[in-house]
Amino acid sequence: MKEVFEKIKAEYGVEIEDENDMTNAWKLVETLKDRGWVVYIITARGREQVDAWHPNYGSLYAQFGEIPHFTNVMEGICVTALHIRELEKNGTL
Numbered sequence: 602m603k604e605v606f607e608k609i610k611a612e613y614g615v616e617i618e619d620e621n622d623m624t625n626a627w628k629l630v631e632t633l634k635d636r637g638w639v640v641y642i643i644t645a646r647g648r649e650q651v652d653a654w655h656p657n658y659g660s661l662y663a664q665f666g667e668i669p670h671f672t673n674v675m676e677g678i679c680v681t682a683l684h685i686r687e688l689e690k691n692g693t694l
Contacts, residue, residue, distance in 0.1 A: 605679045612686045620675045629682050638685060642674055651677030653685060658694055661685065 606617045613632055617625045630640050633653060643650040649671045653661040661684060662669045671677035688694050 602676065602679075605676070605683070608683055609679050613682065617675070617679070620673060623675070626675055626678045629678055633682060633685060636685075636689075640678070640681070642677070644674060649673050649677055651681045653681050655694065658688065 602620055606619075609629065610616050613629060615625055615629045615632065617629070630642075633640055637655055637657070639654045641650075641652045641654070643652075650669055651671060651674065652663060652669055655661075661681060669677065669681070671680065685694075
């Protein structure tokens with residue numbers, strides 16, 4: 602996860618210290634919200650899911666028939682944010 606946290610800091614300027622740093626992970630969710638994204642976080646026993654939806658794009662994962670499962674919510678938030686950043690860089694959004 603350290604590599605993911607480094608990418609988040611480089612792309613978003615949000616420094617996440619470790620997998621328990623939900624305060625800063627939530628700052629990342631708020632940043633995505635400010636960019637027009639709705640972030641869905643679903644947790645249940647054996648299921649950690651994060652997805653995002655944008656009015657100009659649709660669902661980040663579901664439109665491709667994917668059900669995103671992550672090891673934990675932190676991983677889901679970070680990986681989803683990095684996918685969104687790639688869409689922005691590629692001019693998709």
